[in-house]
Amino acid sequence: MSLTPGQSLGVLILVTASSAFAQIDLGGEWAATFHEDLQHRGGVRLGDYTGLPLNESGWRKAQSWDESARSTFERQCIPHVVTYAMRGPANIRFSKIVDPVSGELQAYSLLGSYGRPRTIWMDGREHPSPLAPHTWAGFSTGHWERNMLVVETTHIKTGWLLRNGAPTSDLATMTEYYTRYGNYLMLASFVNDPIYLDEPFIRTSNFVLSMTTSADAWGNCGPAQIIDELGGRPKGWVPHYLPGQTPHIQEFLSKSGVPAEGARGGAATTYPEYIAKIERNELDNRIFPPPAPGKSFPRFVSPQTSEAEGEITVLPVQGNVYMLAGAGANMAVQVGDDGVLLVDSGDGKVTDKVIAAIRKLSTKPIRFIVDTSVNPDHMGGNERLAAVGHAPGGGRASDSAGPGAMVFAQEAVLATVSAPSGQKALLPVGAWPTESYPDWKELSLNNEAIQIFHAPAAHTDGDSLVFFRRSDVIATGDIFSTLTFPVIDKGGSINGVIDGLNRIIEITIPKDWQEGGTMVIPGHGRICDEADVVEYRDMVTIIRDRIQDSIKKGMTLDQVKAARPTLEYDSRYGSDSGPWTTSMFIEAVFRNLSKK
Amino acid sequence: MSMRIAAAPLLLLALGVPATPKTPKDDAPIDLTGNWVSVVTEDWRWRMLIPKKGDYTSVPLSAEGRKVADMWDPSQLATDGCRAYGAAALMRVPGRLHISWENDTTLRIDTDAGQQTRRLHFDKSQGTPTVQTWQGKSEAEWDRITQPGGLGVSLAQGPGKPGALKVMTTNLKAGYLRKNGVPYSDRTVMTEYFDRLAAYGTDWLTVFTIVDDPQYLNQPFITSTHFKREPDGSKWMPTPCEQDAGGERRAAP
Numbered sequence: 108m109s110l111t112p113g114q115s116l117g118v119l120i121l122v123t124a125s126s127a128f129a130q131i132d133l134g135g136e137w138a139a140t141f142h143e144d145l146q147h148r149g150g151v152r153l154g155d156y157t158g159l160p161l162n163e164s165g166w167r168k169a170q171s172w173d174e175s176a177r178s179t180f181e182r183q184c185i186p187h188v189v190t191y192a193m194r195g196p197a198n199i200r201f202s203k204i205v206d207p208v209s210g211e212l213q214a215y216s217l218l219g220s221y222g223r224p225r226t227i228w229m230d231g232r233e234h235p236s237p238l239a240p241h242t243w244a245g246f247s248t249g250h251w252e253r254n255m256l257v258v259e260t261t262h263i264k265t266g267w268l269l270r271n272g273a274p275t276s277d278l279a280t281m282t283e284y285y286t287r288y289g290n291y292l293m294l295a296s297f298v299n300d301p302i303y304l305d306e307p308f309i310r311t312s313n314f315v316l317s318m319t320t321s322a323d324a325w326g327n328c329g330p331a332q333i334i335d336e337l338g339g340r341p342k343g344w345v346p347h348y349l350p351g352q353t354p355h356i357q358e359f360l361s362k363s364g365v366p367a368e369g370a371r372g373g374a375a376t377t378y379p380e381y382i383a384k385i386e387r388n389e390l391d392n393r394i395f396p397p398p399a400p401g402k403s404f405p406r407f408v409s410p411q412t413s414e415a416e417g418e419i420t421v422l423p424v425q426g427n428v429y430m431l432a433g434a435g436a437n438m439a440v441q442v443g444d445d446g447v448l449l450v451d452s453g454d455g456k457v458t459d460k461v462i463a464a465i466r467k468l469s470t471k472p473i474r475f476i477v478d479t480s481v482n483p484d485h486m487g488g489n490e491r492l493a494a495v496g497h498a499p500g501g502g503r504a505s506d507s508a509g510p511g512a513m514v515f516a517q518e519a520v521l522a523t524v525s526a527p528s529g530q531k532a533l534l535p536v537g538a539w540p541t542e543s544y545p546d547w548k549e550l551s552l553n554n555e556a557i558q559i560f561h562a563p564a565a566h567t568d569g570d571s572l573v574f575f576r577r578s579d580v581i582a583t584g585d586i587f588s589t590l591t592f593p594v595i596d597k598g599g600s601i602n603g604v605i606d607g608l609n610r611i612i613e614i615t616i617p618k619d620w621q622e623g624g625t626m627v628i629p630g631h632g633r634i635c636d637e638a639d640v641v642e643y644r645d646m647v648t649i650i651r652d653r654i655q656d657s658i659k660k661g662m663t664l665d666q667v668k669a670a671r672p673t674l675e676y677d678s679r680y681g682s683d684s685g686p687w688t689t690s691m692f693i694e695a696v697f698r699n700l701s702k703k
Numbered sequence: 704m705s706m707r708i709a710a711a712p713l714l715l716l717a718l719g720v721p722a723t724p725k726t727p728k729d730d731a732p733i734d735l736t737g738n739w740v741s742v743v744t745e746d747w748r749w750r751m752l753i754p755k756k757g758d759y760t761s762v763p764l765s766a767e768g769r770k771v772a773d774m775w776d777p778s779q780l781a782t783d784g785c786r787a788y789g790a791a792a793l794m795r796v797p798g799r800l801h802i803s804w805e806n807d808t809t810l811r812i813d814t815d816a817g818q819q820t821r822r823l824h825f826d827k828s829q830g831t832p833t834v835q836t837w838q839g840k841s842e843a844e845w846d847r848i849t850q851p852g853g854l855g856v857s858l859a860q861g862p863g864k865p866g867a868l869k870v871m872t873t874n875l876k877a878g879y880l881r882k883n884g885v886p887y888s889d890r891t892v893m894t895e896y897f898d899r900l901a902a903y904g905t906d907w908l909t910v911f912t913i914v915d916d917p918q919y920l921n922q923p924f925i926t927s928t929h930f931k932r933e934p935d936g937s938k939w940m941p942t943p944c945e946q947d948a949g950g951e952r953r954a955a956p
Contacts, residue, residue: 158747
């Protein structure tokens with residue numbers, strides 16, 4: 108069939124116009140409207156979790172939250188996390204980021220509402236590795252479905268749904284639909300959090316196109332702006348309420364008339380049939396119902412909570428430092444013209460792969476290895492990795508075995524793995540540290556100062572923190588993990604762990620908005636920054652305080668376990684099986700704190 | 704893919720092939736039919752409970768509207784009947800919806816809470832009823848965002864991107880935006896956009912609502928309400944909204 112000139116023009120128009128149909132213009136300033144959920148957006152009441160599908164872990168965590176937490180040094184500059192940011196009482200700005208050459212849309216920039224500026228990538232890129240850092244804004248990609256911009260966000264820091272402690276975990280993800288109806292914009296957001304929600308939480312927020320307002324960037328908030336807001340509180344103080352002692356719950360119930368069960372939220376309370384339950388007065392209106400005996404809060408298994416054993420992943424952290432995961436404990440790899448420094452050597456099961464991965468980063472010899480603790484998953488690769496290395500100056504200072512990397516560890520590590528002449532040692536001599544130190548050690552390699560600090564009686568009695576001063580990265584060993592409760596072993600203690608975590612927080616300095624700055628490589632899990640360590644420190648401190656309080660009340664170990672002091676953290680960090688169970692953790696803390 | 708579908712009538716037009724007019728039912732870019740349940744994650748205290756007298760939090764009432772709201776008394780609850788189930792409030796009432804095509808040009812929404820029926824008419828040739836009702840008169844169209852004209856090759860009159868269901872409702876009987884007597888007048892005009900989306904394996908219906916009442920509101924009252932798809936109507940709990948003098952409930956006319 109041949110086309111007439113008019114028909115050809117029609118087809119031409121059709122083709123050239125197709126890109127215009129590809130998207131709706133969301134660009135511009137949008138003013139928020141507050142005709143619904145107002146009291147959850149501006150000055151939400153403490154104790155009001157109505158309408159939130161919080162599970163038991165969620166509402167218990169919310170109930171323990173103390174408003175003073177926001178005034179601590181470490182939290183003053185935290186912005187609205189993305190799971191809440193669009194509910195903030197402020198305007199937003201959508202801007203296009205366009206490739207200057209091709210003219211194609213690369214991303215949207217979304218600014219405002221007290222949150223950090225968001226970039227919504229439209230270029231089809233993948234989300235980062237599960238081991239990549241999390242941020243307040245998360246990592247967002249977008250695509251169009253019909254007339255709606257659909258945004259998927261991952262890598263979100265531990266945060267909140269409401270500014271009254273209603274929590275989200277760092278496993279939360281979010282799907283958003285931005286839909287334009289004339290000069291209105293509707294955002295439907297879904298937060299999915301396997302740790303703290305019964306089911307995905309949907310909220311809709313509305314905006315009006317504005318010709319006269321402007322979204323604000325909210326300036327800066329960083330270490331320079333932080334002041335002592337709490338006056339006289341010791342460093343490391345973690346504000347929280349012990350179970351059943353939160354005063355504001357009763358206050359909210361009295362003033363609002365909301366039944367206690369409804370105030371706790373939960374998916375069941377959000378469906379119409381709950382009205383009949385209220386009318387029939389079939390509610391559990393105890394304000395602080397005790398945990399049900401035997402109820403399980405199983406660990407949520409995902410790529411973020413598990414280790415891909417044997418599969419080596421290398422991620423750049425910052426400066427000259429990389430994180431190598433998959434060979435047991437995380438390893439830090441510092442590279443440069445002088446050679447390679449390793450923090451920990453893995454479990455030794457896949458050392459060939461480790462060497463191959465290191466060789467992709469640097470062909471220079473391994474000069475130093477620092478063991479952060481005595482555990483086999485941290486120093487299992489010592490012997491082989493040291494053997495393929497070459498210490499500066501041609502040989503190891505205290506070992507006549509010939510060329511090889513120098514291996515450093517706190518002296519308790521050496522004492523544990525070695526043995527006096529004639530006795531059997533835990534590890535072969537080639538795996539031993541070649542140098543040991545009691546409290547600290549300084550190194551310099553690749554034009555970078557490296558400080559090693561002993562953290563006494565923490566995870567074990569021989570833990571070390573390794574701080575790369577120029578790269579601004581700290582490797583923590585097992586004092587800090589994003590996978591489990593702290594493992595307390597071989598001379599370790601709960602207060603030593605907390606002291607170690609506080610030492611990390613002292614060393615780390617965030618950039619603006621309590622994010623980035625000094626980066627942290629944990630013993631296990633993903634790359635972090637100070638805010639992540641603070642969250643973990645707070646958890647460990649809260650659990651310590653609860654068990655301490657129980658001991659003061661004369662409770663036995665069994666009674667302490669029955670009180671579930673770790674409940675709201677169990678599905679994130681706990682385990683009912685394996686080498687370090689929740690029960691073992693509670694028992695270790697109990698025995699530590701019971702010592703006179 | 705969807706671009707091609709949207710552009711297909713144009714292609715036929717360009718090729719000189721006459722297109723057969725579709726009914727609104729056949730032309731639906733989204734399927735709104737089925738069973739839906741409201742999930743009350745917002746305004747819980749004002750929707751799941753009966754708010755206290757004088758609590759009109761977040762509703763942009765005018766001075767006259769506040770005066771009327773303040774006159775409400777909780778004792779009226781027993782006799783308020785269907786006032787809180789009119790179209791301007793109905794989608795905010797916790798309950799279930801059953802949406803179906805009554806015919807090729809009428810989409811029907813039944814609610815179990817209040818046992819109300821809304822008819823969304825795509826055929827706009829129908830006249831205005833003489834009597835105002837709780838659900839009023841609703842005219843519907845599939846909303847398509849079209850290109851403005853001006854450019855030599857623009858598709859100014861093109862079909863646009865398929866969008867939501869847009870509904871304009873008038874002829875409403877005065878009622879309550881909330882059960883505690885927060886009023887809307889019989890001069891109210893309501894615009895709604897019904898849309899579909901999906902997340903984490905669940906289908907959702909959203910209703911973006913603009914209630915414009917020159918008498919009791921000092922600016923348009925904007926809310927958005929969400930409903931989750933249910934597989935069937937097994938949880939349907941019909942609850943009429945009117946009570947007669949003896950306390951027995953009966954359906955509104």
